[in-house]
Amino acid sequence: MDKSELRRRIRAARREIDARERRAASTAIREALLDLPWVQMAGLVACYWSTEDEPDTHGLVLALWKHGATVILPVLRPDRDLDWAVYDGPDSLAPGPLGIMEPVDTRRGVDAIRTAALVITPALAVDRVTGVRLGRGGGSYDRALARVGPNVPTVALLHEGELLEGVPAEPHDRPVRYAALPSGIVKISG
Template sequence: MDIDTGAESKQDMRRRIRAARREMSEEQREQAGSVFRDTLSALPQLTMGGTVAVYYSVGTEPDTHKLIATLWKQGTYVLLPVFLPNRDLDWAAYDGPDSLESTDQGLLEPTGRRYGVDAVRRCAAVVCPALAVDQRGLRLGKGAGCYDRTLSRIGPNTRTIAVIYDTELVDAVPAEAHDRPVHGVVTPQRGVHWF
């Protein structure tokens, strides 16, 4: 069952989706993470393009840990975000699980050299989080705006894809002028859908 978006505000929609994610079992999240890994690691945009930026999932977010490990083992240069005090994202290389450290915000971030906020311009693909994505490719994020800023910096050949659960591909999300669309989404049952 898709989440009803009606005339909800962004805050109401976020609350509703977060509640639905909390109701998912650990087994469901684990299985979804395996599907995300298998589906995305088969895409040429992620395996043949050289550098890929991927979010490192936390909590009930769709799992990207398996995807990151697989891409890294296949030789893809993986960049992970580093959350900056101004709510922007810097980027640093993933060099295996030992290259990550916990932050005060409860995130795991790479400890290596940082490449700057514009590093995504040179990426073949950016895999980003979302709470929901609509049929136009507009995504509902957590509200900090960091991925909208990131998506505004991508290069002309960079493909962007959001990772969501099946119920989170909706007809419409509340949008504002600064919101940036993604090129596609991946869900556990529907696979990859390009806009």
Template sequence: MVPSQMPSQADTPGPGPGAAAAKLALRDQLLTRRHRRPVAEVGTEARLLAGHLLDAAEVRRAATVAAYVSIGAEPGTGLLLEQLLEQGRHVLLPVLLPDGDLDWAPYHGEGSLVPARRGLLEPAATPLGPEAVARADAVLVPGLAVAPDGVRLGRGGGSYDRALARVPVGTFTCVLLYDDEVGLDVPREPHDRPVTAVASPAGVRRFGGAGVTG
């Protein structure tokens, strides 16, 4: 994992307006970096991500996996979703609600996706309700960075913080990132929900001393 040159943890703003401003600045920096990634690199790293996650014990044991459809320069999930289906997993994908919360619906393949707000792709199947994510055995979420203790930086809408709040303690919750987005000093606020692991092209790292695979 390659840490970026960021302020030390001691200098990271705590809860409050300072943390919100610091998050905004960090998001801008990370999004700019993502937009500069070559398309070929994004595709290569998506294949590595899929391999690491499918090899992870928590995903191998999972009957139901909550995931998402990547867009733009996000770490790619298309191959991962198809391989989860091929292995017989029940895959749930988010459906963005008008208030920014997430509902969840079954994924039945790439042809079952329809365009949605904010440039997203969502499953056309009937949604199962926001609480459906609580029944997933593994939850894979997007992000822009993660701190060494699992605090995740999202895009600022709070959708996944609300979803993660519904997931039972002990569930495998994993953010998908590039290597240089792992181990950063992420400003934190009271509503932030940490994840238990991160997957990047270098492997899967579990927080709490469980080590790295891949």
């Protein structure tokens, strides 16, 4: 199956998840992540502000921030690369060019992600062996992940059933090291 067909299928399946199940799944993911020492100790966390059918990150971002982490969120640049700015509470966000909430703080540049101790990324699916993630198709996160050091934990948030055997990959695709699902955190073997 090619990437566009897989994206279509996963988006259709996500639309079928009811609101109560989505909230419970997001809470389970948040709690599982917050229980991990390497998440608790991360001083600078690169995350994202979830939209639509993604596992919700709003509570996770708030919890990380309240526990003293500096959280940076992406700001979409005109070239589709990701700049980064600091999250400073719910009132520090405004709609970006695609309607996704972005921090209004000073932009830190595309290389700000290099200093993150933890990177939490969106994905539609992740290959359970190689860690290759299937994104929405713009390549923004693959460019950002290419800047992350090899020892930094990178975590994709997924709904159940989105950790797959065999995700189509291209040379520019960047793998993640962990998948966070409602059932728990999975370390990718690749």
